Amino acid sequence: MINNTIRDAIIDEMEENRKLHTKVENAVRDKYLYKILEKTSDYERYLEIYDVKENLKAKGIELQQIDNVDEIKEKWDKYFTSHISKELKDKIYYNQFKWHIFSSEVLLADKEDDADSAFFETEKGGAFLCGQLTEECFEINDVTNFGKRELELIHEMLDDFCLFDINGKWTYICTHEEDFGPYFYQLK
Numbered sequence: 001m002i003n004n005t006i007r008d009a010i011i012d013e014m015e016e017n018r019k020l021h022t023k024v025e026n027a028v029r030d031k032y033l034y035k036i037l038e039k040t041s042d043y044e045r046y047l048e049i050y051d052v053k054e055n056l057k058a059k060g061i062e063l064q065q066i067d068n069v070d071e072i073k074e075k076w077d078k079y080f081t082s083h084i085s086k087e088l089k090d091k092i093y094y095n096q097f098k099w100h101i102f103s104s105e106v107l108l109a110d111k112e113d114d115a116d117s118a119f120f121e122t123e124k125g126g127a128f129l130c131g132q133l134t135e136e137c138f139e140i141n142d143v144t145n146f147g148k149r150e151l152e153l154i155h156e157m158l159d160d161f162c163l164f165d166i167n168g169k170w171t172y173i174c175t176h177e178e179d180f181g182p183y184f185y186q187l188k
Helices: 002-020 023-057 069-081 086-091 112-121 148-158
Strands: 063-066 127-131 137-140 161-165 170-174 183-186
Touching (some): 069 161, 069 170, 112 183, 148 161, 148 170
Antiparallel strands (some): 127 137, 127 161
16 A cells, blocks of 8 residues: 555654754654655545445445534434433443444444344435544435445445434444444434
């Protein structure tokens, strides 16, 4: 990958700089090298998202990145957890990961294979997709044809994610933990 090659070269450069230059000069050089590392990571992330978008586009699924991440995450909260007290949310560390609401069984959801089955069987249309470990959100035109492979692609891209119906009818959550999730929850 591009990132590993560049990262290794930058780390080597930083180590060389320490042998040859003053602390002040090292700080200036390191500042620029860190910027290169950051931009390289941004570029690699862009490529990763692009690959997923292209794979989904081949199935007629459009993935559009959205900027108002907080607004979309607040919709998820409003749809699924607005009736749960802040105290209870704090107790289960809800703000760390939204899926704690299901792993702690505050809300009862389908789990594991049952979650997948329920997701595949439910009526679907447009959806929002939010990363829990990243500040990334997407709108998906139609998840009707989402299968196991599409969920795996999303999981590889976001690790922890909330996928939910645009009108708040259901949510599918995948976690970074092997022993937890996925979860599927549908409003009655």
